[in-house]
Amino acid sequence: MRKRWKWIIYASSIVALVASASFTIYCAWKVYAYHQPGEREINEHENNAYHFVLVPEELDNDYWRLVEKGAKAAAKETGVHLEYVGPRQANIDEHIRILEKAAASKVDGIMTQGLTEKEFTPMINRIIEKNIPVVTVDTDAPTSKRTAYIGTDNYYAGFIAGRALAEDMRGKANVAIITGSLTASHQKLRVQGFKDAVKKEKGIRIIAVEESNITRIQAAEKAYSILKKHPEVNAFYGTSALDAIGIAKVIEQFHREKETYIIGFDTLPETIHYLQKGTIHATVVQEPYEMGYRAVKAMVDIIKGNDVPSVTNTETKVIRKQDLPLRPARNYEVKHD
Template sequence: MHPWWKRLFYGGGIVALIGSASFTAYCAWNVYAYPNEGKERTTAATEDRYHFVLVPEELDNDYWRLVEKGAKAAARELGVDLEYIGPRQANIGEHLRILEKAAAAKVDGIITQGLTEKEFVPAINRVADKNIPVVTIDTDAPTSRRTAYIGTDNYYAGFIAGRALAEDMHGKATVAIITGSLTAAHQQLRVRGFQDAVKHEKGIRIVAIEESHITRVQAAEKAYTILKKHPDVNAFYGTSALDAIGIAKVVERFRREGETYIIGFDTLPETIRYLQKGTIAATVVQEPYEMGYKAVKMMADIVAGRDVPAVTNTETKVIRKEDLPLRPARNYEVETP
C-alpha cells in the first residue's frame, strides 16, 4: 500500500490533469462554437452591449467579405458587438446548425439569408420563437417571421440582366445559364427574372440551365460540357459571383472570346479583370457593403423598439467596361488584411 502522502500526490496530479483537460476543452468550445450560456458570457464581456450575429452563405467569399465590412463599420459606429460566422463553403446543413447555436446563445439579433423556403423558414421561425429578431439579407424568406429584409430585388436583377443581353446581342442569341444553386431562392429568382426578360425575344433561345454550387471549378466544368453539347451557344448568363469567372476561363480556352457573350453577377477582382479584357461583356452590380451596413443599423433600431420597413431593396444595375472604375469603391473592393 502506498503511504498516505503518495496517494495524496497521485490524487492531486489526477485532479490537476482532469482540470487542465476540462479547461482546454472549454476554451476550444468558446473559440469554435457558441456556449449554451452565451448570453451570460456576452453580457460579462461586453458590459451589456448588444450582440448581433451575421451568418453568411460562404465565410470566405469576397462578396460576403464586403457585406462583413459594411456590417462591422456600422457595429463600430453603434458600439455593438458583431460576430461574422458561417460555412467556409456553401452548406445548408452547416448554415442551419450555426443559426441554431446563435439562437441557443441568446444573442440579441441574427442577420442571415433565407436560402430555401423548406429549410430556412422553419429555422427562422424557431429563432423568432426565442424572441430573437431576424433580419434577412441578400436573400429573403418572406413567408417566415423574419422582422425585415434588406438586399437586392433578385427577380429585378435577373430581369435587367436579360434585357442587357437582349440589347447587346440585338435580340439574337443561343443562351446557356449557369446558376450557383437550383434550389436557393435568390438564384431561382435571378433565373426567372432573366427568362421573363427574354421570353418575347423570338431570336433568343435558352438551351441549358446548369448548377455550379457556387464554385469556379464547377462553373467551368458546366460551361465546358455545354459548349461540347451545344456548340451553337454564343451567350452565357451566370447568376452567382463565381459563375461568370468559370465561364470566362472556358471561353478563353476555346478561343471564343470574340464570339461568346458573357453576363455575370457582382464585381470580384477576377470579374473586373475579365470585364477589362472584354471576355465578360457585362455584370450585374449589387451593393454588398451597403447591405451589411444598413442591416446592422436596422437591427439596432429593431432591438430598440423602433419601427423599420419590412423590405428595403438596395440598388442594382448592369455595368460594362466603359463604366469602370466603380464608385463608391467600398461596395466593390475587398480590403486585404
C-alpha cells in the same frame, strides 16, 4: 521551527502545482477552441452591448466578406458586439445548425439569408418565437415571420441582366444559364427574371440551365460540357458571383472570346479582370457593403422599438467595361486582412 518550514514549503509546492496544471488545461482548451472550423463560440456580449450574429452562406466568400465589412462598420458606430460565423463552404445543414446555436445562445438579433423555403422559413419562425428578431440579408424569406429584409430585388436583378443581354446581342442569341443553385430562392429569382426579360425576343433561345454549386470549378465544368453538347451557344449568363469567372476561363480555353457573350453577377477582382480584358461583357452590380451596414442599423432600431421597413432594396445595376472604376469602392474592393 524546522517542521513549520517544511510544511510551508510543501504547501507552496502544492499551490504551484495546481496553478500550473490549471494554466496548462486553460491553454489546451484555447488551442482546441481556436482550431474548430466554423465552430467559433457564440459568446456572451461584453459591457451589456447588444450581441448580433451575422450568418452568411459561405464564410470566406469575397462577396460575403464585403457584407461583413459593412456590418462591422455599423457595429462599431453603434457600439454593438457583432459575430460573423458560418459554413466554410455553402452547406444548408451546417447553416441551419449555426442558426440554431445562435438562437440557443439567446443573442439579441440574427442576420442571415432565407436560402430555401423548406429549411429556412421554419427555422426563422422558430427564432422569432424565441423573441429574437431576424433580418434577412441578400436573400429574403418573404413567407417567414422575419422582421425585415435588406438586399437586392433578385427578380429585378435577373430582369435587367436579361434586358442587357438582349440589347447587347441585338435580340439574337443562343443562351446557356449557369446558376449557383437550382434550389436557392435568390438564384431561382435571378433565373426567372432573366427568362421573363427575354421571352418576347424571338431571336433569343435558352439552350440549357445548369448548376455550379457556387464554385468556379463546377461553373467551368458546366460551361465546358455545354459547349461540347451545344456548340451553337454564343452567350452565357451566370447568376452567382463565381459563375461568370468559371465561364470566362473556359471561353478563353476555347479561344471564343470574340464570338461568345458573357454577363455575370457581382464585382469580385477576377470578374473585373475579365471585364477589363473583354472576356466578360457585363455584370450585375449589387451593394454588399450597404446590405451589411444597413442590416446592423436596422437591427438596432428594431430592438429599440423604432419602425423599420419590411423590405429595403439596395441598388442594383448592370455595368460594362466603360463604367469602370466603380465608386464608392467599399462595395466592390475586397481587401483581405
